[in-house]
Amino acid sequence: AQSVTQLGSHVSVSEGALVLLRCNYSSSVPPYLFWYVQYPNQGLQLLLKYTSAATLVKGINGFEAEFKKSETSFHLTKPSAHMSDAAEYFCAVRSNTGNQFYFGTGTSLTVIP
Amino acid sequence: GAVVSQHPSRVICKSGTSVKIECRSLDFQATTMFWYRQFPKQSLMLMATSNEGSKATYEQGVEKDKFLINHASLTLSTLTVTSAHPEDSSFYICSASDPRGTGDTEAFFGQGTRLTVV
Numbered sequence: 001a002q003s004v005t006q007l008g009s010h011v012s013v014s015e016g017a018l019v020l021l022r023c024n025y026s027s028s029v030p031p032y033l034f035w036y037v038q039y040p041n042q043g044l045q046l047l048l049k050y051t052s053a054a055t056l057v058k059g060i061n062g063f064e065a066e067f068k069k070s071e072t073s074f075h076l077t078k079p080s081a082h083m084s085d086a087a088e089y090f091c092a093v094r095s096n097t098g099n100q101f102y103f104g105t106g107t108s109l110t111v112i113p
Numbered sequence: 114g115a116v117v118s119q120h121p122s123r124v125i126c127k128s129g130t131s132v133k134i135e136c137r138s139l140d141f142q143a144t145t146m147f148w149y150r151q152f153p154k155q156s157l158m159l160m161a162t163s164n165e166g167s168k169a170t171y172e173q174g175v176e177k178d179k180f181l182i183n184h185a186s187l188t189l190s191t192l193t194v195t196s197a198h199p200e201d202s203s204f205y206i207c208s209a210s211d212p213r214g215t216g217d218t219e220a221f222f223g224q225g226t227r228l229t230v231v
Contacts, residue, residue: 032217034219034220035188035208037224041122041204041225041227042207042221042225043117043119043222043223043224043225044206044208044222045222046219046221049217049219050217051217052217056168090156090157094217096219098145098162099145099147099210099212099220100147100162101147101159101208101220102159103156103157104156105155105156106155106156107152108154
Protein backbone atom coordinates (compact mmCIF):
# COMPACT_ATOMS: atom_id res chain seq x y z
CA ALA A 1 0.00 0.00 0.00
CA GLN A 2 1.13 3.50 -0.70
CA SER A 3 1.52 6.14 1.95
CA VAL A 4 3.28 9.43 2.53
CA THR A 5 4.85 10.86 5.64
CA GLN A 6 5.34 14.54 6.24
CA LEU A 7 8.01 15.43 8.76
CA GLY A 8 7.30 18.56 10.71
CA SER A 9 3.71 19.55 11.38
CA HIS A 10 4.73 23.21 11.72
CA VAL A 11 7.37 25.11 9.85
CA SER A 12 8.18 28.79 10.36
CA VAL A 13 10.36 30.79 8.03
CA SER A 14 11.16 34.44 7.63
CA GLU A 15 9.85 36.30 4.63
CA GLY A 16 12.37 35.89 1.83
CA ALA A 17 13.91 32.74 3.30
CA LEU A 18 14.00 29.29 1.78
CA VAL A 19 10.96 27.10 2.29
CA LEU A 20 11.52 23.37 2.67
CA LEU A 21 8.63 21.05 3.42
CA ARG A 22 9.46 17.37 3.67
CA CYS A 23 7.59 14.41 2.28
CA ASN A 24 8.67 10.78 2.12
CA TYR A 25 6.72 8.09 0.38
CA SER A 26 6.34 4.41 0.83
CA SER A 27 5.56 2.46 -2.28
CA SER A 28 6.71 -0.74 -3.90
CA VAL A 29 6.09 0.69 -7.35
CA PRO A 30 6.69 4.13 -8.84
CA PRO A 31 4.20 6.37 -7.07
CA TYR A 32 2.05 9.19 -8.31
CA LEU A 33 2.88 12.05 -5.96
CA PHE A 34 1.26 15.43 -5.46
CA TRP A 35 1.55 18.53 -3.33
CA TYR A 36 -1.57 20.46 -2.43
CA VAL A 37 -2.06 23.71 -0.55
CA GLN A 38 -5.04 24.56 1.62
CA TYR A 39 -6.01 28.01 2.81
CA PRO A 40 -8.34 28.36 5.81
CA ASN A 41 -11.83 27.01 5.23
CA GLN A 42 -11.13 26.17 1.64
CA GLY A 43 -10.62 23.08 -0.43
CA LEU A 44 -7.27 21.92 -1.72
CA GLN A 45 -5.43 23.45 -4.61
CA LEU A 46 -2.85 21.55 -6.61
CA LEU A 47 0.66 22.98 -6.39
CA LEU A 48 2.45 20.39 -8.48
CA LYS A 49 2.62 16.71 -9.31
CA TYR A 50 5.25 14.14 -10.16
CA THR A 51 4.66 12.78 -13.64
CA SER A 52 7.80 10.64 -14.09
CA ALA A 53 8.83 12.79 -17.04
CA ALA A 54 11.24 14.76 -14.89
CA THR A 55 12.50 14.40 -11.36
CA LEU A 56 12.42 18.15 -10.74
CA VAL A 57 8.89 19.41 -10.95
CA LYS A 58 7.93 23.05 -11.09
CA GLY A 59 4.58 24.16 -9.82
CA ILE A 60 2.58 27.28 -9.25
CA ASN A 61 3.55 30.22 -7.05
CA GLY A 62 7.26 29.50 -7.42
CA PHE A 63 7.17 26.12 -5.71
CA GLU A 64 9.07 23.09 -6.94
CA ALA A 65 9.70 19.57 -5.76
CA GLU A 66 12.33 16.98 -6.55
CA PHE A 67 11.59 13.29 -6.76
CA LYS A 68 14.47 11.28 -5.28
CA LYS A 69 13.97 7.59 -5.59
CA SER A 70 17.10 6.75 -3.59
CA GLU A 71 15.70 8.73 -0.65
CA THR A 72 12.03 7.96 -1.32
CA SER A 73 11.42 11.65 -0.99
CA PHE A 74 9.45 14.37 -2.72
CA HIS A 75 10.29 17.50 -0.75
CA LEU A 76 8.66 20.81 -1.60
CA THR A 77 10.79 23.93 -1.83
CA LYS A 78 10.55 27.60 -2.65
CA PRO A 79 13.62 29.85 -2.78
CA SER A 80 12.01 32.88 -1.19
CA ALA A 81 8.98 32.78 1.08
CA HIS A 82 6.20 35.29 0.71
CA MET A 83 3.62 36.20 3.30
CA SER A 84 0.90 34.80 1.06
CA ASP A 85 2.53 31.36 1.26
CA ALA A 86 1.27 30.90 4.81
CA ALA A 87 -1.08 27.94 4.57
CA GLU A 88 -1.39 24.22 5.16
CA TYR A 89 0.51 21.98 2.76
CA PHE A 90 -0.31 18.37 2.05
CA CYS A 91 1.72 15.74 0.29
CA ALA A 92 -0.41 13.03 -1.31
CA VAL A 93 -0.02 9.77 -3.16
CA ARG A 94 -2.52 8.33 -5.58
CA SER A 95 -3.46 4.71 -5.30
CA ASN A 96 -2.18 2.48 -8.08
CA THR A 97 -5.35 0.43 -7.93
CA GLY A 98 -7.92 3.19 -7.98
CA ASN A 99 -8.41 6.90 -7.87
CA GLN A 100 -8.10 7.29 -4.12
CA PHE A 101 -5.67 9.81 -2.78
CA TYR A 102 -3.94 9.36 0.55
CA PHE A 103 -2.62 12.38 2.34
CA GLY A 104 0.16 13.09 4.71
CA THR A 105 -0.61 14.71 8.02
CA GLY A 106 0.06 18.16 6.63
CA THR A 107 2.55 20.90 7.40
CA SER A 108 1.43 24.30 8.53
CA LEU A 109 3.69 26.98 7.10
CA THR A 110 4.05 30.28 8.93
CA VAL A 111 5.87 33.15 7.30
CA ILE A 112 7.31 35.70 9.67
CA PRO A 113 7.58 39.28 8.42
CA GLY B 114 -9.47 23.19 -16.12
CA ALA B 115 -11.68 20.65 -14.43
CA VAL B 116 -13.73 21.96 -11.55
CA VAL B 117 -15.52 20.29 -8.69
CA SER B 118 -18.18 22.31 -6.97
CA GLN B 119 -19.40 21.63 -3.45
CA HIS B 120 -22.46 23.08 -1.77
CA PRO B 121 -23.16 24.44 0.79
CA SER B 122 -19.91 25.94 2.02
CA ARG B 123 -21.26 26.33 5.53
CA VAL B 124 -24.21 24.81 7.34
CA ILE B 125 -25.42 24.94 10.90
CA CYS B 126 -28.00 22.42 11.96
CA LYS B 127 -29.68 21.27 15.12
CA SER B 128 -28.73 18.04 16.77
CA GLY B 129 -30.86 15.17 15.49
CA THR B 130 -31.51 16.63 12.06
CA SER B 131 -30.01 15.55 8.74
CA VAL B 132 -27.83 17.56 6.42
CA LYS B 133 -27.17 16.96 2.73
CA ILE B 134 -23.97 18.08 1.02
CA GLU B 135 -23.68 18.10 -2.76
CA CYS B 136 -20.61 17.58 -4.88
CA ARG B 137 -20.70 18.22 -8.61
CA SER B 138 -18.11 17.70 -11.30
CA LEU B 139 -18.54 20.54 -13.75
CA ASP B 140 -16.18 19.72 -16.59
CA PHE B 141 -16.14 15.95 -16.69
CA GLN B 142 -18.19 12.91 -15.83
CA ALA B 143 -16.97 11.30 -12.66
CA THR B 144 -17.73 7.62 -12.20
CA THR B 145 -16.19 7.86 -8.77
CA MET B 146 -16.00 10.66 -6.26
CA PHE B 147 -14.46 10.70 -2.84
CA TRP B 148 -15.57 12.13 0.46
CA TYR B 149 -13.12 13.27 3.06
CA ARG B 150 -13.45 14.56 6.58
CA GLN B 151 -10.99 16.96 8.08
CA PHE B 152 -10.71 17.83 11.75
CA PRO B 153 -9.13 21.13 12.80
CA LYS B 154 -5.41 21.23 12.17
CA GLN B 155 -5.44 17.68 10.87
CA SER B 156 -5.15 15.92 7.57
CA LEU B 157 -7.91 14.68 5.32
CA MET B 158 -9.36 11.34 6.23
CA LEU B 159 -10.91 9.38 3.39
CA MET B 160 -14.43 8.43 4.43
CA ALA B 161 -15.82 6.71 1.39
CA THR B 162 -15.68 6.23 -2.33
CA SER B 163 -18.85 7.17 -4.12
CA ASN B 164 -19.57 4.96 -7.13
CA GLU B 165 -22.02 6.04 -9.81
CA GLY B 166 -24.91 3.61 -10.05
CA SER B 167 -23.78 1.37 -7.21
CA LYS B 168 -23.19 1.36 -3.49
CA ALA B 169 -20.52 3.48 -1.95
CA THR B 170 -17.42 1.89 -0.51
CA TYR B 171 -16.76 2.99 3.05
CA GLU B 172 -13.44 3.09 4.81
CA GLN B 173 -13.04 1.10 7.96
CA GLY B 174 -14.62 2.76 10.95
CA VAL B 175 -16.97 4.99 8.98
CA GLU B 176 -20.63 4.39 9.76
CA LYS B 177 -22.47 3.87 6.51
CA ASP B 178 -25.85 4.44 8.14
CA LYS B 179 -24.66 7.75 9.55
CA PHE B 180 -23.06 9.01 6.35
CA LEU B 181 -25.32 8.17 3.44
CA ILE B 182 -23.79 8.57 0.00
CA ASN B 183 -25.72 8.69 -3.22
CA HIS B 184 -24.14 8.96 -6.65
CA ALA B 185 -27.16 9.01 -8.90
CA SER B 186 -25.55 10.64 -11.89
CA LEU B 187 -22.12 10.98 -13.43
CA THR B 188 -21.79 14.55 -12.22
CA LEU B 189 -23.38 14.51 -8.78
CA SER B 190 -22.63 12.79 -5.50
CA THR B 191 -24.34 13.64 -2.24
CA LEU B 192 -23.33 13.01 1.34
CA THR B 193 -26.11 13.07 3.91
CA VAL B 194 -25.17 13.23 7.55
CA THR B 195 -28.13 11.63 9.29
CA SER B 196 -29.24 12.37 12.83
CA ALA B 197 -26.35 14.74 13.23
CA HIS B 198 -24.69 15.22 16.58
CA PRO B 199 -22.12 17.77 17.74
CA GLU B 200 -19.31 15.25 17.25
CA ASP B 201 -20.17 15.20 13.53
CA SER B 202 -19.16 18.84 13.30
CA SER B 203 -16.26 18.96 10.91
CA PHE B 204 -15.02 20.09 7.51
CA TYR B 205 -16.17 17.78 4.73
CA ILE B 206 -14.48 17.82 1.33
CA CYS B 207 -15.27 15.94 -1.85
CA SER B 208 -12.97 15.22 -4.74
CA ALA B 209 -12.98 13.67 -8.18
CA SER B 210 -10.54 12.91 -10.95
CA ASP B 211 -11.19 12.99 -14.64
CA PRO B 212 -11.49 9.30 -15.60
CA ARG B 213 -10.05 10.08 -19.02
CA GLY B 214 -6.76 10.98 -17.41
CA THR B 215 -3.71 8.88 -16.73
CA GLY B 216 -2.28 7.80 -13.41
CA ASP B 217 -0.73 11.19 -12.76
CA THR B 218 -4.01 12.99 -13.17
CA GLU B 219 -4.63 15.09 -10.12
CA ALA B 220 -7.70 15.06 -7.93
CA PHE B 221 -9.87 18.14 -8.00
CA PHE B 222 -11.40 19.21 -4.75
CA GLY B 223 -14.58 20.96 -3.82
CA GLN B 224 -14.44 24.06 -1.68
CA GLY B 225 -15.40 22.08 1.39
CA THR B 226 -18.40 22.28 3.72
CA ARG B 227 -18.07 23.45 7.28
CA LEU B 228 -20.74 21.58 9.25
CA THR B 229 -21.61 22.77 12.72
CA VAL B 230 -24.12 20.81 14.75
CA VAL B 231 -25.59 22.67 17.71
